[in-house]
Amino acid sequence: MTKKDETVNPVSKDNMERLDILIDELKGIFSNIKAHEIMNTSVVVIMPDRTLYQAKELMRLRKISGLPVCDENGMLVGIVSIEDIIKALENNYINDKIERWMTKNVVWISEDEELIDIVEKFSRYGFGRFPVLNTETHRVIGIITKADILSTILNKLKNLYVRDQRMTNVLENTDLHSISLITGEKLDKSGADFYFEINYTDINMAGVGAAKLREFLLSKGFNEELVRRVAIATYEAETNVVIHSESIGKIYCFIRDDFIKVRVEDYGKGIENLELAMQEGFSTAPDYIREFGFGAGMGLVNMKRCSDKIVVVSEVGKGVIVEMLFNIKTGREET
Amino acid sequence: MKLSEIAKILNAKILTCEDKADEIDIKIVGASDMMSDVLLIAKPGMLLITGLNSPQVIRTANIVGIPAVVVVRKNVVPSETIEAAKNFGIALLHSPIPMYVACGKLYEKKLKDVAGIIE
Numbered sequence: 001m002t003k004k005d006e007t008v009n010p011v012s013k014d015n016m017e018r019l020d021i022l023i024d025e026l027k028g029i030f031s032n033i034k035a036h037e038i039m040n041t042s043v044v045v046i047m048p049d050r051t052l053y054q055a056k057e058l059m060r061l062r063k064i065s066g067l068p069v070c071d072e073n074g075m076l077v078g079i080v081s082i083e084d085i086i087k088a089l090e091n092n093y094i095n096d097k098i099e100r101w102m103t104k105n106v107v108w109i110s111e112d113e114e115l116i117d118i119v120e121k122f123s124r125y126g127f128g129r130f131p132v133l134n135t136e137t138h139r140v141i142g143i144i145t146k147a148d149i150l151s152t153i154l155n156k157l158k159n160l161y162v163r164d165q166r167m168t169n170v171l172e173n174t175d176l177h178s179i180s181l182i183t184g185e186k187l188d189k190s191g192a193d194f195y196f197e198i199n200y201t202d203i204n205m206a207g208v209g210a211a212k213l214r215e216f217l218l219s220k221g222f223n224e225e226l227v228r229r230v231a232i233a234t235y236e237a238e239t240n241v242v243i244h245s246e247s248i249g250k251i252y253c254f255i256r257d258d259f260i261k262v263r264v265e266d267y268g269k270g271i272e273n274l275e276l277a278m279q280e281g282f283s284t285a286p287d288y289i290r291e292f293g294f295g296a297g298m299g300l301v302n303m304k305r306c307s308d309k310i311v312v313v314s315e316v317g318k319g320v321i322v323e324m325l326f327n328i329k330t331g332r333e334e335t
Numbered sequence: 336m337k338l339s340e341i342a343k344i345l346n347a348k349i350l351t352c353e354d355k356a357d358e359i360d361i362k363i364v365g366a367s368d369m370m371s372d373v374l375l376i377a378k379p380g381m382l383l384i385t386g387l388n389s390p391q392v393i394r395t396a397n398i399v400g401i402p403a404v405v406v407v408r409k410n411v412v413p414s415e416t417i418e419a420a421k422n423f424g425i426a427l428l429h430s431p432i433p434m435y436v437a438c439g440k441l442y443e444k445k446l447k448d449v450a451g452i453i454e
Contacts, residue, residue, distance in 0.1 A: 203391075204389060204390055204391070204415065206391060206394075207391055207394035207395065207398070208394070210394070210398055211394055211397055211398065211423075214397070214398060224379070224400070228379070228398070228399060228400060231398040231399075232374045232398055232399065235374065235394070235395070235398050236371065236374065239370075292370075292387070292389050292391055293368055293369055293370035293371075293373075293385075293387045293389070293391055293392065293395075294369075294370055294371065294391075296369040296370075296371040296372060297371075298369070298371035298372065298374075298375060299371060302371055302374050302375055305375075
């Protein structure tokens, strides 16, 4: 799938290389997903001595389209699907026992199987679901449908930052502080339309910069809804600097024709696990911070929600840079 | 509902912007102690009920366009907070009633929450 077709060339060689890099990166992220991360663990099973009618009722009540059939020891002996039920209804044997009509040669997945092999199984057999078995006990521990695969991938994507060539330029540049993370252009900070230095020594001062920026943008005649989005995101970023960085921080705001760019930098201890930090509700804030009403683990989530584009770069011990773009002309609905 | 009326219902002292208490008209109310939650849920024009009394509350309110804040559950409101409210022109109220009761009293008067929900 990753092989590139040399004869089709609407894309330049340069772009192709970038695409290859991207695919490699995606492969790295998705290939090591194992069955036990994808599967739905609340799997409903049925005993072979029940009737197809009972299987039908169970499927209807639980809104599922297939049931693994297990004996009293939890060992997989077959599988019954909605197709089997339809056939049973057509041919009038819905009150027969399941064991007579179930599929006995069940194709299953072991809990350690990797995503790529699982996807391959779906396309090879054309089944709608596969039971997942424990490698040693061979008991059913979960079930995987295509929907489970999709939602796992979507969840991973949520945490993924795809870097394109511009980003590579940024990352290879040793002086991150002089280049825009989003556009890759050289950043002339002296040309910033707004600048504020964050006082990290006093939690009571958190939010002063965002308030000043809000006032500034309102004075420039931007509409309130846009200013509100910028202010909320900046406030969260500023609070993060005060709570976490233990260093000074800077807020820059650049106004362009079609967007407002806000950049918040610090030189402090950095974020250890960015993926974790992006998760809703995750917080490393100390308890006393919570007394000030912060530390709910909503900071980055809020920033993402309010901005149209956001890039966060961090290295432990070197600080955090958050860059956010807010489109001026979009009729973005408040959610 | 007029803010002055709300102050009466909550037995609250108006600490700042008393002159605007008859002008500010409240239609929706939210209650939280987490500032990030406030940033997430608040709608412009909302009345905020909170157990926090730090100046952050006022700054947060200012950012999301909250015109009035009721501090509950606290014996005092620090002067920095009052000062911040004055600067931003936000009405600050101090009520001796617990948060749950304060919410209940306003709910009873058919004030809605941010999603416009009321039974």
